[in-house]
Amino acid sequence: MKLYGSKNSRSLRCTWALEEVGASYDYQHVWLMKGEGQSPAFKAINPAGKIPVLSDGDMTLTESVAIVMYVAEKFPDAALMPTNxxxxxxxxxxxxxxxxxxxxxxxxxxxxxxxxxxxxxxxxxxxxxxxxxxxxxxxxxxxxxxxxxxxxxxxxxxxxxxxxxxxxxxxxxxxxxxxxxxxxxxxxxxxPAFARAVARERDAAEQQDAAATPSATA
Ligand SMILES: N[C@@H](CCC(=O)N[C@@H](CS)C(=O)NCC(=O)O)C(=O)O
Incomplete structure (x- = not known):
């Protein structure tokens, strides 16, 4: 699975759910403020240009609540939704x-x-x-x-x-x-899952920022 998200956005709902169930997933930060949501590459994934997006095999799912519910159903042992x-x-x-x-x-x-x-x-x-x-x-x-x-x-x-x-x-x-x-x-x-989710989104944003910033010593 791969989640496309952004720091301080609705994607935290999905990272938090993924962390609660212990899923293994890739996370890609999309810089909305820098217009990445509107890039042709991202719009090929979600024509609406919005995050969060979850891809799982041949499925591309948008809408944060739908993603949280999908995660709950895919990992029933974590009991994110009651069965009663x-x-x-x-x-x-x-x-x-x-x-x-x-x-x-x-x-x-x-x-x-x-x-x-x-x-x-x-x-x-x-x-x-x-x-x-x-x-x-x-x-x-x-x-x-x-x-x-x-x-x-x-x-x-x-x-x-x-x-x-x-x-x-x-x-x-x-x-x-x-x-x-x-x-x-x-x-x-x-x-702990909340803290891990926040850290995952923050670290991804920082890494992307560092990669985009030319090194001062270069
Ligand atoms: N109802 C959608 C809303 C998605 C949404 O509006 N996401 C915002 C970030 S929280 C976004 O990507 N905005 C970029 C834009 O509107 O261009 C959901 O819950 O996933």
Missing amino acids: AKQRAEAFRWIFFVVSEVEAHLWTIAQHRFALPEDKRVPAVEATCVWQLQREFRVLEKFLTARPFISGDRFTAADILVTHCLTWALSAKLDGVGQACLAYIERMKQR
Whole structure:
């Protein structure tokens, strides 16, 4: 398997899942800020020019949540998704919740802060997104006050996605993430697989940077 990703992006969800299951995989850093996502070579892999992308044999898979779910299914022994129908539904509940009710607003904020062309940005949108996000943060706070993991008493793929969105909210300096959510983020960051995933993405970015920078002594 090969994952195409970028530091500080949604690809961390996939590297984290791959590390949780102990998969062996190649990782290629794609410098979005340097326009690599739009290069003909990368667009031949994903015509949308976006990361993450996972290739596995003859399959090329985009969409971070689909990749996380594929990893969960390919490595069933790691139990990233429960097999019991009710527990599985509970994990899916939080995956859909965080993508549709939290990530959507985070992405709208990012688009109107920097991702859209300047003449398409409407800064006033942010206040509405923040208001909606704070309602969703209160929902997460209620559940994470009562349980160690978002879908119950064990780690699932839903924790990868919820943690990623909560850390995204913090790095965007948004208010309203509660104490139980903050404690949960810290617990999730203590997972060895999380630390390995962050290091893998960071090291790949640094290596690519070093390779592109002419040596001072050359
Ligand atoms: N829904 C997609 C979103 C993918 C996406 O927008 N990725 C961003 C980085 S987090 C990207 O590649 N942006 C480059 C671009 O839009 O040109 C997913 O979850 O994988």
